[in-house]
Amino acid sequence: xxxxxxxxxxxxxxxxxxxxxxxxxxxxxxxxxxxxxxxxxxxxxxxxxxxxxxx
Numbered sequence: 001x002x003x004x005x006x007x008x009x010x011x012x013x014x015x016x017x018x019x020x021x022x023x024x025x026x027x028x029x030x031x032x033x034x035x036x037x038x039x040x041x042x043x044x045x046x047x048x049x050x051x052x053x054x055x
Contacts (some may be wrong), residue, residue, distance in 0.1 A: 003017045039046075 003021065005013050005017055
């Protein structure tokens, strides 16, 4: 992402640009997805199994 600040660059203009960006990007949460997949698998065991298949 590029931020364009017109000259002269001041501390206030930089802070203003940062504030503008932080307002535009909504914060998304993944909490709604936690625990949705019920596969009866242990996470670490699944990773080891899948990684062993690559070799």
